[in-house]
Structures are given as C-alpha cells and as structure tokens.
Amino acid sequence: QGQLVESGGGLVQAGTSLKLSCAVYGLTFDTYTMGWFRQAPGSDREFVAAIMWRGDTAAYLDSVKGRFTISRNNALHTVALQMSSLKVEDTAVYYCAAGRSGTAREESGYEYWGQGVQVTVSP
DSSP: OEEEEEEEEEETTTTTEEEEEEESSOEEEGGEEEEEEEEOOSSSOEEEEEEETTSSSEEEEGGGGGTTTHHHHEETEEEEEEOOOOOGGGGGGEEEEEOOSSSSTTTOOOOOOOOOOEEEEEE
C-alpha cells in the first residue's frame, strides 16, 4: 500500500519562495506520474503540476507557469515543488499524488494521495 508524506509548508510573505517535498513509500516509484494539487478555502481541489515517470515531461497550471517547478528523484522516491514569487492567491492546502492512469491534470488520474500541507502566503 502506497504512502505519500508531504513536508515543507508554512507561512511566507508574498514574493518569496517555498519548497514542498513529498516522500513516497510502498510504490514502484519510477512507474508513477507524480502530481501536486491544491485546495483553497471554499474552492475545489485543482491541478498545479505533474511530472512523468522519467522526469523529462512536466505540466503546469497556467497561473503557476514560470513560478513553480516540479522535480523528482527516482532514486530517493521523492518529488518536490519549488514555488517562487508566491502570491496571496497561492494560499491553499497542497497535496502530493501518485498515479498511473495517464490523465495527469485530473484527480481521477491518481490513486494515492498525501495528507496535504498548508501553504499560507501573506501580503
């Protein structure tokens, strides 16, 4: 049974950077697409970024392109989300997810989810 554990959340000021990490246990990590989603208060959970199993292809939500970078380390079974130039509207609970369905931008494409980590961006 797979387990995903996020870390690195916190309270930061707008314009600064933060890096989220996700450690994956119990899965054949390098066969899974890894994604990050987020859910702001009162909103549905939305796709943020995904990276394919080889790490050579990534996809991003338009509003984070150029500011966020997703990366993975298949040897360490980890995936990271480097967030820069943070905005107040990036405030949300961020979730790490692992999937093999091929639908990287959709929640339905992921079978395993972390518990989420809070990111709060102050003005």
